Amino acid sequence: VIEVVDPGRYTSIQDRGRPGFERFGIPPGGAVDWFAASIANHLVGNEPDAALIEATMSGPTLRFQSETTIAVTGGHCPDAGCPSWRAHRVDAGFALDLGRVSPGLRSYIAVRGGIEVPLVLGSRSLCAIGAFGGGVGRPLQKGDRLAIGATVSSPAVSEPWPESHRLPIRGPWEVRVVPGPHPDAFDPPAFQRLSATACLVTPALDRMGIRLDTPGLRLAATEILTTPMTAGAIQVTPSGGLIALLADHPTTGGYPVIASVITADLPLLGQARPGDTVRFRDVGLAEAARLWRRLSGWLDPSA
Amino acid sequence: VTLGETIDSSLLGLVLALERALNDQRPAGLLSSVPAYASLLCHYDPAITDVARLEEAIRRFEGRLEAPIPTGPLMDVPTRYDGPDLKDVAHKTNLTPADVIDAHSGREYLVYCIGFAPGFTYCGTLPDELVVPRLASPRLRVPAGSVAIAGRQTGIYALASPGGWNLIGRTDLRLFEAGATPPVRFKPGDRIRFVPNR
Numbered sequence: 001v002i003e004v005v006d007p008g009r010y011t012s013i014q015d016r017g018r019p020g021f022e023r024f025g026i027p028p029g030g031a032v033d034w035f036a037a038s039i040a041n042h043l044v045g046n047e048p049d050a051a052l053i054e055a056t057m058s059g060p061t062l063r064f065q066s067e068t069t070i071a072v073t074g075g076h077c078p079d080a081g082c083p084s085w086r087a088h089r090v091d092a093g094f095a096l097d098l099g100r101v102s103p104g105l106r107s108y109i110a111v112r113g114g115i116e117v118p119l120v121l122g123s124r125s126l127c128a129i130g131a132f133g134g135g136v137g138r139p140l141q142k143g144d145r146l147a148i149g150a151t152v153s154s155p156a157v158s159e160p161w162p163e164s165h166r167l168p169i170r171g172p173w174e175v176r177v178v179p180g181p182h183p184d185a186f187d188p189p190a191f192q193r194l195s196a197t198a199c200l201v202t203p204a205l206d207r208m209g210i211r212l213d214t215p216g217l218r219l220a221a222t223e224i225l226t227t228p229m230t231a232g233a234i235q236v237t238p239s240g241g242l243i244a245l246l247a248d249h250p251t252t253g254g255y256p257v258i259a260s261v262i263t264a265d266l267p268l269l270g271q272a273r274p275g276d277t278v279r280f281r282d283v284g285l286a287e288a289a290r291l292w293r294r295l296s297g298w299l300d301p302s303a
Numbered sequence: 304v305t306l307g308e309t310i311d312s313s314l315l316g317l318v319l320a321l322e323r324a325l326n327d328q329r330p331a332g333l334l335s336s337v338p339a340y341a342s343l344l345c346h347y348d349p350a351i352t353d354v355a356r357l358e359e360a361i362r363r364f365e366g367r368l369e370a371p372i373p374t375g376p377l378m379d380v381p382t383r384y385d386g387p388d389l390k391d392v393a394h395k396t397n398l399t400p401a402d403v404i405d406a407h408s409g410r411e412y413l414v415y416c417i418g419f420a421p422g423f424t425y426c427g428t429l430p431d432e433l434v435v436p437r438l439a440s441p442r443l444r445v446p447a448g449s450v451a452i453a454g455r456q457t458g459i460y461a462l463a464s465p466g467g468w469n470l471i472g473r474t475d476l477r478l479f480e481a482g483a484t485p486p487v488r489f490k491p492g493d494r495i496r497f498v499p500n501r
Contacts, residue, residue: 019346020335024487025421025461025479057344067327129464130421132481225308226425228337228344244456252339252418252425260384277315289349296350 001065002111005095008060010206013115013134013146015051018123022251028123028231032207032247032270033106036074038299043071043087045154048299049117050114051124053106053140055136059098060140062109066092068148069112069124069156075104075169075271087112088162091247104169104271112156116149128207128248166300167267168251172198175268176235176283176291177259185221185256188238191282193217193256198277200240209246210269211241212278229253232261232269234274235278244269260289264295304361307341310427312372314341319492320370321361329346330360331392336421338417338491340425352431373492380459382408382497386470388438391423392452393434404499407471408432412457414493422461422479422487426495429455431459441467448473459498461487 004011014037017030031054033035038143041050053060059077064070084089084107090096094105101107107300117135119125126134136144150178179191197217204211217293221236228251235255244261245271259280261269272278283291304321307314309316325336325345332352332476332493338346341398393400412426419425429452442465445451446459449460451468461478474497478488491497 021486022335022344023417025419025423026486104415115438120484127421127481130462130479130481225310225340225342226418227305227342228341228418230344230346250419251337252416253492285354289353292349 002115002139002146003063003065004142004146006097007059007062007140007144008055008098010056011060011140011186012126012128013051013052013117013140014054014125015123016049017247018127018133019144021121022228025251026121026127026130027125027177027248028206028249029123031108031152033074033108033267035167035267036296037108037110038104038229040071040073040084040108041114041176042299043085043157043161044069044110044112045075045152045156046078046110046114048151050113050151051117051299052111053109054246055098055109058100059107061095061097062090062210063095064090069097072107072243073110074160075101076109077101083160085151087156087158097270102273105273106270111148112234113148113152116147119194142295146253150227157267166220170273171201171272171273171278173268173276173278173282175278176262176288177267177280178262178285178288179282180225180257181258181260182256182258185224186258186296187220190219191258193221195280198279201274201276201278203273203274205272205274207246209243209245210272211243219258221253221258224256226254229252229257230260232263232266233257233267234259234261262291264288264291304345305342310340310415313370313413314370315413315491316344316370317368319373320368321364324364324368326362328360330357333357333452339416339418340374341386350440359474375414375490375493377494377496378489379498380474380476380495381500382472382474383500384408384472386411386449386451386472388469389471392404392433392435392469392471396432398432403433406433407452407457408497408499411494411496414489414495416489416491417487417489418463420460420464421481423464424461424478425488426457426459429453429457437467438469441465448475448478450474
């Protein structure tokens with residue numbers, strides 16, 4: 001059992017999410033930095049779909065009531081007193097005080113065996129807007145007690161995860177996108193002008209999305225008929241600002257999408273902090289698929 | 304896949320027909336689909352297929368789909384017309400609140416889409432006299448069960464959430480239950496009627 005001594009800024013149970021339920025208005029959810037979360041599970045020998053803990057901006061304090069193995073990945077945690085990106089054995093009674101997350105915004109704590117909370121609609125992830133999943137239907141609070149599961153796939157990894165196979169956790173960010181799918185909603189050079197702009201991450205960000213300003217650029221967009229949305233979609237609001245959608249995004253929207261962030265670069269958006277700059281670069285669909293295969297390959301020992 | 308840009312029952316018929324056809328034929332690599340008013344989002348596995356192949360599979364249905372106007376079951380939504388924006392809507396439409404209630408409840412609506420948040424039910428189309436814009440600034444919290452209007456749409460907030468529509472009433476009907484199969488009460492193509500609690 002893990003006792004939540006202090007929940008930190010916003011801490012929740014996440015796994016790979018529940019894609020496929022968007023037709024009911026349910027966001028796919030899951031770890032925003034899916035790559036860092038996958039590595040954390042890999043390091044402790046968990047199945048890829050094991051549930052872990054996602055911390056935001058400032059992490060939780062957790063007390064482990066039995067001996068176990070943990071790994072911390074994602075955004076940097078300078079005060080955690082426990083090196084990231086490698087598996088650690090911890091003794092019964094050990095308290096992990098993750099502290100602030102910086103650079104980066106989100107860190108992941110995987111526990112060997114996974115966090116054991118009930119599956120709801122195929123996933124253990126918290127769906128905050130639906131107030132279900134994640135064990136308690138809300139972010140973690142002081143006093144919550146989390147059971148540890150027993151399902152593992154392999155021994156914990158003894159080596160640290162190589163730095164050469166990590167993603168950047170510090171801006172300025174170059175985020176790769178595929179333009180569209182609503183070109184008709186914009187003047188033709190809109191995307192070129194956007195890609196020449198250093199967009200600014202505002203403090204308005206959560207698991208649903210990130211608002212970005214476009215200094216020096218005023219995009220004109222007309223609203224569109226309500227249409228399905230995906231994580232990575234970059235919506236243009238009537239005031240000309242951007243909303244880049246993340247894992248808990250509204251499943252439909254009426255703002256046109258000027259471009260969509262490729263899946264391989266969604267982890268970068270998940271680590272962007274207020275005040276960071278982001279440039280969006282068109283890579284095309286074929287390259288987007290190649291980059292996704294490359295990142296997935298890092299996770300697959302047989303590849 | 305975008306099939307149109309208007310709220311039109313025949314376009315919804317086409318969206319649902321395309322989704323049925325894809326469900327029957329299951330092109331390799333297609334993971335799931337999400338229907339809305341006049342578009343269908345297709346999620347695919349890039350390890351198995353790509354956009355060109357999927358597009359070809361979808362284009363094969365072009366002009367060959369049997370796409371009747373949806374006529375799902377007709378269901379009643381008991382509604383208390385006591386929403387905080389009812390008077391404002393009456394004012395903007397030059398109607399009395401009673402006229403607004405009569406106009407809103409006096410017709411059948413088609414469920415076009417479940418989206419935005421879990422169970423949120425988008426319906427159309429409103430009579431001309433009830434068309435009002437969204438609120439200038441959205442509410443941070445709209446209570447669960449709120450019956451609302453915006454533009455030519457009417458909708459029901461299944462859960463408490465932020466929202467920018469005009470709230471004219473409330474229903475006690477539960478539209479979303481995470482543990483139920485399916486977790487939502489309505490689906491696109493169903494028909495509903497708002498029945499005033501008197």
